[in-house]
Amino acid sequence: MAFSAGGSFQQGLSGLNAAQRGLEVIANNVSNASVVGFKGSEAEFSDVFARAFNGARSTNGIGLGTSLAAVTQNFKQGNINVTGNPLDLAISGTGFFKVQAANGDNIYTRNGQMGLNNEGVIVNSRGDRLQGFPIDATTGRPSDVAQSITVPRGNIPPAATRGGNLELNLDARATAIDPALTFDPGNLNTFNNSTSMTVYDELGGAHIMGIYMRKESSNDWSVFATVDGTQVDIGTSPVAVTTAPAQSTAASLQYGVDGLLVTPANANLTVDMSRFVTASGVPFSSTGVAPNQFTFDMSNTTQYGSSFVVQNLGQDGFESSPFAGFDVGADGMLTISYANGQLVKHAQVGLYRFPNPEGLQPVGSNGWLATNSSGPELVSLSEDTAFGIIQSGALEESNIDLTAELVAMISAQRVYQANSQTIKTQDSIFQTITNLR
Template identity: 25%
Template sequence: MSFYISLSGLKAAQTDLGVIANNVANVSSVAFKKSSAQFGDIFAATGGPAGGNGVRLVGVQQQFTQGTLETTDKTLDLAVTGEGFFTVKGAGNGPVSYTRAGAFGVDKNRNVIDSTGAHLQVLPTDATGLPTGTAASDLTDLVIPTDNGATPPVQLSAISISETGLVAATYADGSVKNLGVVAMASFPAQDELRQQGDAHWIASGESGAAVYGGGNSGMFGAVRSGTLERSNVDITEELVALISAQRNYQANAKAIETATTMTQTITNMRT
C-alpha cells in the first residue's frame, strides 16, 4: 500500500513541477496569469493505519491578480487596472474571446487587432462618450479612419483613448469624433474561464456569461492607454515553490525505493 501512496505523491509532485515550470516560462508573456496546482487527500474508505490512500489533483487554479504595468507611450497599447477583460473577435465570423494582453495594432484594413489577429470590439457611444448599448449584439470592430469622410476629406491627426475606454479621433481641422467605447467584459466567476492560449480566455458554463460595459465604472477597471500589463508571475516565489516541489518529488521517490527494498527483503526471506 505504501508503494501506491508514494506513487500518487510522485505524480502530484510531477504535476506541481509542470505548473510551476509553465509559470516560469511565461514570466515575460504580456498579461499572462499564473496558475497553481491544488491537491486533496484520498481517504481510505476501509480505514487502515495511515487513514488515507495518497493524494489527488483537485485542479489547476488560475490567479487573476494584477500584473505590473509598463509604460510604452504607444496609444494602442492598452492595460486594465482592476477587474475586466478586453473583448476581441476572430476575423470574419470568428469566436469572441477575452484578454488582458493589450498590445494592439492596426492591420491593412485599419482594423485594430491584437497579437493573434483578433479584432478589438467596441460599444456604440453617444456624444458625451457614454455607451448606448451593452449587449453582445452591440459589439462592433474598432476601425481607425484615415480621414473624416467629408468632401474634401480632412486627414486624421491623432487617436486618443480615455480611462473609460472612449476612443476619439481628432482630425487636422481640430474636429473630434467618437469611434466607440472599448468593450470591457466581466464574469460572475472569472476563475472558471477556459484558457485558449496567448493570454486569451473564453466563457464557460461555470464562468457565466459576459457582462459588457465601459471602463472605470462599476465592476470594470480603468483603461490605461500607452501601457501594457506584464505577467503576474513572481519569479522568486516560483523558484522557492520549484525547490519545494523538487524535494517532494525526491522524498516520494525515496519512499518508493524503500518500499521496493522492503518487499524484496520479505520475498527473499520467504524463499
C-alpha cells in the first residue's frame, strides 16, 4: 500500500485557499451592500485532477484539490429607492449609463447618482461626464453621436407667433349684420361676437389680438382681426403684404347644414402683420427672422343653434423667460422647463447593453469597461423591450442580499474548518508513520 502525504496536504491546502478566496468575495459583497448600483460577485471553483505521466486518463485517480475558476458578477436588478432629486437616475431593467472619464475612457455604470459641475455639465461623483444625445432643434430628433450633457441655465429666447388654433361655436340663431354697416371694432352693432388672445412679436413683445365674428347670411360669417386696437389684414390664404390699405381685408367662413366648417377647405386663416407697428414704432417683424404672417386653425369651429362660446384659444409664440428646472423622462429625455411654461427637449440619455455583460472589465467605482469578451455596446433611444427604463428622482440599491451572504459566510467558514481538519488528520497519520520502529 502506497501513501502520499504530500498529495493529502496539497488537497487540504487548496481547500483552505478556496475557502479563503470565497470569504474574500463574500466580504467584498457585504462591504458594498449599501453602495448605489453595486452588483455582487460570485466565486466559482473547479476541481484539480491529476493525470498520468503519459497523459492517459485514470479511472481510479484522486484529484489534487480545488482551485478558483472565476469570479463572476451578478447583474440582477436591485431595489429602487425614491429620492426626489431629479438628477438621481435609476435603471429599472437591462442597461447601463455611459460616462466619460477625464482620460477619455467610456465607462458603463448602474450608479445614477449625478449632479452638475460648475459648467452645468451632468457628472457623477468622480467627475465623469454622463453621455447623451442632443436634440436637434429643427427636427426634434436626437443626434447620432453621444456627447456630454450640459444643462443650459439661461433664459429661453422669445418666439414670435407663427400659428394658433381657435375652438368656438357660432350661434346659428344670430341675426345677420346690416351690410351697410362697415366693421368698426369700437361699434358693437357692426359684429356679433368677439374674443381676444395674446400674440408675440419676434422680440417677445406681447400684443392683444382681437378676433371679431360678423354674420353676413344664414351660414356665412366674416372674421376681422385687430392687434392692440389696430385693424390688420386676415384672409383664407397668405395675405399680400401691404403698408396702409384703405380697408383691411376680412376672411370668410362658410358652414354646412350640419354646422361644420366647409370654407375654407383647409380651415386655415392667415393674419398679416406687415402694416402693424408697436407703440414705439417698431414693426411687428422687427428682426426680420421670419415672415410677419401667422396662421390660425379654424377646423374646430362650429355653427350650432346654441350660444356663442369659446372652448379654447392657443398660439405658439412666447416671451423670453428664465430657467425654472428640468426633468428626465422614462425614455431618458431631458426636458428643460422655463418660468413661462415652455418645455424644451434638450437631450436624451441613452441606455447601453452588451451581448455578454459578464465579460465587462470592472474598473472600480461601480464602473466597467467594454472588452472583446463583452461584445460591442448596443444603444437604445426608445422604449425598446430589450432595455430597461430610466426613473428620475430614484436610485437603484445594491443587489446584495445580506441574509444570503451571511449564510454563505457561515458555509465558507465550515468549509475552511473542514479543510483545516483534513490537514490536521493527515499530519497525525504522517506522524504515526514516521514513528514506526
